[in-house]
Amino acid sequence: MHALDLWIAVLRSLLALFRSQQEQAVVELALRQQLAVYAQRRSRPHLSPLDRTFWVILARLWPRWKSVLVVVRPETVRAWKIQAELAKLGVRVSLATISRYQPKADPDPHQHQRWMTFLRNHQDLISGMDFFVVPTVRFRLLYVWFVLDHGRRRLLHFNVTESPTAAWVVQQLRAAFPDQPSQRYLILDNDSIFSGEVVASIGHLGIRPKRTAFRSPWQNGTAERFVGSVRRELLDHVVVLSEKHLRCLLQEYVEYYNADRVHTSLRDAPVGRATDEKPSKRARVIGLPRVGGLHHRYAWRDAA
Numbered sequence: 001m002h003a004l005d006l007w008i009a010v011l012r013s014l015l016a017l018f019r020s021q022q023e024q025a026v027v028e029l030a031l032r033q034q035l036a037v038y039a040q041r042r043s044r045p046h047l048s049p050l051d052r053t054f055w056v057i058l059a060r061l062w063p064r065w066k067s068v069l070v071v072v073r074p075e076t077v078r079a080w081k082i083q084a085e086l087a088k089l090g091v092r093v094s095l096a097t098i099s100r101y102q103p104k105a106d107p108d109p110h111q112h113q114r115w116m117t118f119l120r121n122h123q124d125l126i127s128g129m130d131f132f133v134v135p136t137v138r139f140r141l142l143y144v145w146f147v148l149d150h151g152r153r154r155l156l157h158f159n160v161t162e163s164p165t166a167a168w169v170v171q172q173l174r175a176a177f178p179d180q181p182s183q184r185y186l187i188l189d190n191d192s193i194f195s196g197e198v199v200a201s202i203g204h205l206g207i208r209p210k211r212t213a214f215r216s217p218w219q220n221g222t223a224e225r226f227v228g229s230v231r232r233e234l235l236d237h238v239v240v241l242s243e244k245h246l247r248c249l250l251q252e253y254v255e256y257y258n259a260d261r262v263h264t265s266l267r268d269a270p271v272g273r274a275t276d277e278k279p280s281k282r283a284r285v286i287g288l289p290r291v292g293g294l295h296h297r298y299a300w301r302d303a304a
């Protein structure tokens with residue numbers, strides 16, 4: 001019985017192969033035409049009159065012409081095939097997951113160079129602001145807003161809320177820059193909360209807002225690295241109970257981050273940390289707990 005089923009399957013496959021040869025040729029012809037369109041050196045492929053004529057004729061001769069009318073990169077087709085192959089193994093993944101492991105295209109080199117030049121030339125005059133989200137033990141989402149000085153990596157201000165709004169951000173900006181600010185530029189992304197009201201408020205503070213490009217977190221890399229640090233060094237090790245609890249945790253971490261944590265690029269803490277000289281030959285190193293013992297500041301102490 002199993003042998004009979006096998007022969008029936010083989011016969012059906014052979015019949016399907018011969019029956020679809022002509023259709024397969026049409027598919028290949030359509031795909032070749034799309035690749036020819038995409039080969040044009042333009043950001044958006046342009047269909048010439050000849051291309052349009054090809055598709056009009058194909059639409060009259062082949063009822064399934066719409067199934068192949070997708071002008072894509074060859075790399076995109078490869079991503080689709082990876083998803084299909086994994087599905088045949090019983091592994092279901094989305095295209096977004098696959099794209100995470102695909103080689104990423106570098107940003108426009110000219111844009112990258114201009115932005116990096118801006119960051120280098122005005123490093124001591126730039127600050128950046130952003131949000132990150134923290135879930136609580138009851139699955140409430142809390143939003144942490146912060147603003148960070150680029151020159152010394154110093155956290156200027158932060159606050160926590162469950163319902164962020166543009167008006168709330170404006171209040172935080174006033175708290176972060178109560179006096180004449182030393183910063184001339186403030187980097188922000190395209191979050192809808194950073195609306196025209198927020199941008200106008202930044203201007204009233206005497207600071208020029210600088211928006212990053214869409215989907216370009218590298219342009220506010222200093223703020224992104226701070227978010228990574230606070231997650232790795234604090235939030236990944238605790239369970240947040242409430243908004244008040246998160247605010248207390250962050251306050252302790254910010255004090256450690258600004259005053260104790262030595263940053264590799266600075267070789268110092270953001271607010272400056274004096275070198276602790278060894279007082280005597282009998283002195284030993286002790287650890288001073290910070291952030292509830294998650295971190296330490298080390299110093300010399302004379303042995304008793």
